[in-house]
Amino acid sequence: MKKIASLLLLVLALTAWKNPVAKKYDVLITHANIVNVVTGKIQPNQFIAISKGIIQQTGNMSTSISITALKIINVQNKYVMPGLWDNHVHFRGGEDLAQENKNFLPLYLAYGVTTVRDCGGDITNHLLQWRKEITDGTLAGPTIFTSGPKLDGDKPAWAGSIAVLNQKDVIKALDSLQSIPSDFVKIYDGSIQPDAYYAILKEAHQRGMKTTGHMPLTANILDAANLGLNGSEHLYYVLKSCSPKADSLSKLNMGYGVMSEIAESYDPALAEKVYKQLAKKEFFVTPTLYIGQILAHVATDDHSQDQLLPYIGKGIKATYAGRVASAKRAAKSASGDFHNKTEEVFSEMVKPMYDAGINILAGSDCGAFNSYTYPGEAIHGELKRLVKAGLTPTEALKTSFVNGPKFFDKSATYGSITKGKIADLLILDANPLVKIENIDQVNTVIAKGKVYPKSKLDKMLAAVKN
Numbered sequence: 001m002k003k004i005a006s007l008l009l010l011v012l013a014l015t016a017w018k019n020p021v022a023k024k025y026d027v028l029i030t031h032a033n034i035v036n037v038v039t040g041k042i043q044p045n046q047f048i049a050i051s052k053g054i055i056q057q058t059g060n061m062s063t064s065i066s067i068t069a070l071k072i073i074n075v076q077n078k079y080v081m082p083g084l085w086d087n088h089v090h091f092r093g094g095e096d097l098a099q100e101n102k103n104f105l106p107l108y109l110a111y112g113v114t115t116v117r118d119c120g121g122d123i124t125n126h127l128l129q130w131r132k133e134i135t136d137g138t139l140a141g142p143t144i145f146t147s148g149p150k151l152d153g154d155k156p157a158w159a160g161s162i163a164v165l166n167q168k169d170v171i172k173a174l175d176s177l178q179s180i181p182s183d184f185v186k187i188y189d190g191s192i193q194p195d196a197y198y199a200i201l202k203e204a205h206q207r208g209m210k211t212t213g214h215m216p217l218t219a220n221i222l223d224a225a226n227l228g229l230n231g232s233e234h235l236y237y238v239l240k241s242c243s244p245k246a247d248s249l250s251k252l253n254m255g256y257g258v259m260s261e262i263a264e265s266y267d268p269a270l271a272e273k274v275y276k277q278l279a280k281k282e283f284f285v286t287p288t289l290y291i292g293q294i295l296a297h298v299a300t301d302d303h304s305q306d307q308l309l310p311y312i313g314k315g316i317k318a319t320y321a322g323r324v325a326s327a328k329r330a331a332k333s334a335s336g337d338f339h340n341k342t343e344e345v346f347s348e349m350v351k352p353m354y355d356a357g358i359n360i361l362a363g364s365d366c367g368a369f370n371s372y373t374y375p376g377e378a379i380h381g382e383l384k385r386l387v388k389a390g391l392t393p394t395e396a397l398k399t400s401f402v403n404g405p406k407f408f409d410k411s412a413t414y415g416s417i418t419k420g421k422i423a424d425l426l427i428l429d430a431n432p433l434v435k436i437e438n439i440d441q442v443n444t445v446i447a448k449g450k451v452y453p454k455s456k457l458d459k460m461l462a463a464v465k466n
Ligand SMILES: [Zn+2]
Pocket: 088, 089, 090, 119, 365
């Protein structure tokens, strides 16, 4: 009772008292600098009222209203923006690593990530259980969208994937995903053949299921987009369409070995045309620049002192060895600088794609097997990379929490601090529009209306430290 009384006093002091009965909310944030990525400006001195996990009311502190709340948070001199979306993550590694994957959840929250898009793994059952508990409020973690198992060809590359070789398999696979239900279809190119690949796109499009992922190097991204493909993970497949040499090179059946040659023949004028065609299809591209850089140097960089390494479980740490070994092998071979050349071109592609109207998605690809890309920190790394590649901080932030919901047609419920939207918020000590690095200065995270001050986040992290 005492608390409410003091709240009333505060609001009285701030606003003209007109209504005899004040509205009472769960949480009231006062004196907020709201980060508005539509205008690219800060809206100073705002209040945000939250109840039942939803933003109920926003406005200027100087307007004449009376509001009370069970919990009041004065965020003077701080910056409030929607929570981050990491649009490409993985939960995987088998039953034995389920708990270690679960320990990723507090890491995401600690970095202000309130939503993740899981791009396929082999522990979907666990993921669905966590998702239920997070929704019920019994488990702390980000909102999870998941593809469920990946679709691939014969003898899939990743555990838990569904093999699709013909039309009958397509029907079975999509039926199975819909029964989960999965939120989108993730296709992988371990062995999938172009016919089966295109057949998945057609059938999924008819069913209204979103599709994204890798694609066979012998398939064409513009044909795929015309059949209904919604997005592309990583930049290989877009890059391929931007090289006049790509078709003849991919016929050599050398797999990704042709990528550096394709990168060298990248043609900006051709690219411009390709980007415009993809933009017309409202296409999404997840560049994953950050992990590209990590993997490009993983053979030589020393990660033993990484700040977040102690938060990664033993079993998941062990999965890092694979990529390190293959990078060391590659470093000794002629294709040693494959990564460096392609990564340079990848970075060059981002700004023209954005300007052409392609929906860029910020995604980190963090998770087991993807060495030294840590949940939470990696998406901060990706946003910084996107700015380095030429996006403004405003544009980079849009690729996270505006385009993320757009992919799922959920812009009405996420992506801005507006009445009626889910109360997923990140409160920072410094302005991210001035310097993208300021996203590291996490003060408080609010997920579905639940408040996690830095002290609480630190405690949650300590609990998963090895
Ligand atoms: Zn991935």
